[in-house]
Amino acid sequence: MTPSPGDEELPGGERLQKVLARAGIGSRRTCEDLIADGRVRVDGAVVRLGARIDVSRQVVEVDGVPITVDPDLVHYLLNKPAGVVTTASDTHGRPTVIELVPASPRVHPVGRLDLETEGLLLLTNDGALTHRLTHPSFGVEKEYLAEVAGLPSRGALRRLREGVELDDGMTAPAVVSLVSPSVVKLVIHEGRNRQVRRMCEAVGHPVVRLVRTRIGPLRDQHLPPGAWRPLEQDELRALEQAVTSVPNAESIGGAPTATTAAETGAETDPDGTPSDS
Ligand code: URA
Numbered sequence: 172m173t174p175s176p177g178d179e180e181l182p183g184g185e186r187l188q189k190v191l192a193r194a195g196i197g198s199r200r201t202c203e204d205l206i207a208d209g210r211v212r213v214d215g216a217v218v219r220l221g222a223r224i225d226v227s228r229q230v231v232e233v234d235g236v237p238i239t240v241d242p243d244l245v246h247y248l249l250n251k252p253a254g255v256v257t258t259a260s261d262t263h264g265r266p267t268v269i270e271l272v273p274a275s276p277r278v279h280p281v282g283r284l285d286l287e288t289e290g291l292l293l294l295t296n297d298g299a300l301t302h303r304l305t306h307p308s309f310g311v312e313k314e315y316l317a318e319v320a321g322l323p324s325r326g327a328l329r330r331l332r333e334g335v336e337l338d339d340g341m342t343a344p345a346v347v348s349l350v351s352p353s354v355v356k357l358v359i360h361e362g363r364n365r366q367v368r369r370m371c372e373a374v375g376h377p378v379v380r381l382v383r384t385r386i387g388p389l390r391d392q393h394l395p396p397g398a399w400r401p402l403e404q405d406e407l408r409a410l411e412q413a414v415t416s417v418p419n420a421e422s423i424g425g426a427p428t429a430t431t432a433a434e435t436g437a438e439t440d441p442d443g444t445p446s447d448s
Pocket of ligand 1: 365
């Protein structure tokens with residue numbers, strides 16, 4: 172029988188069950204069972220027990236969900252403080268989010284928060300995941316708490332919910348609720364520039380303070396401003412799952428190489444950082 176691509180025994184490769192176990196999929200025994208049950212694919216092909224892979228080059232999926240298996244890939248969750256820019260370097264000498272996380276390996280922010288916006292920001296050197304997270308077709312949910320001027324009426328909240336006409340078009344329906352008289356919770360899945368600020372402004376309630384409280388499945392109410400932590404393995408799994416269950420996911424997939432967001436072709440702003448997403 173001709174071996175399929177994923178069956179190749181790469182002399183320098185690692186045993187797949189070991190790689191999967193290190194990635195947090197389960198014990199080696201569990202991972203062996205997954206492979207034996209045909210639930211694991213490498214570069215699109217179901218593999219047999221005994222397969223070895225090159226973690227830096229090959230794409231591994233379990234039950235159709237791509238898994239980050241390269242130990243050189245890092246994923247940090249940062250609580251961005253106000254006054255810090257979401258770029259690698261700033262021509263005005265302002266502090267950047269890159270300065271808040273380890274310098275090596277080099278990471279990039281996934282999406283962007285405005286200078287004065289606070290809250291959760293993901294930074295990684297995982298180009299494939301960045302591509303998916305910033306690709307509009309995946310529409311990963313982002314949750315914001317916006318303290319606004321004035322007291323939004325039910326009508327204003329309805330407009331935010333149903334869609335607001337901005338200069339770049341109508342916004343998609345959003346999940347919107349009032350958490351206190353002047354604090355609005357918005358869950359959006361678009362990534363337009365300054366979108367929440369512009370939406371609130373459009374309904375007559377400019378934002379006074381904006382905090383991102385969730386990115387897809389990622390939350391953390393205990394991370395102090397300016398602090399970061401690596402994603403837990405189950406958080407990474409959940410994030411990968413969030414950017415997998417979409418019809419055209421396969422057409423935009425790619426090997427989990429360490430690339431920049433700009434290289435992945437994600438939407439970028441003129442300064443090279445991806446638009447907020
Ligand atoms: N919407 C905004 O207006 N600003 C951000 O930083 C993120 C979303």
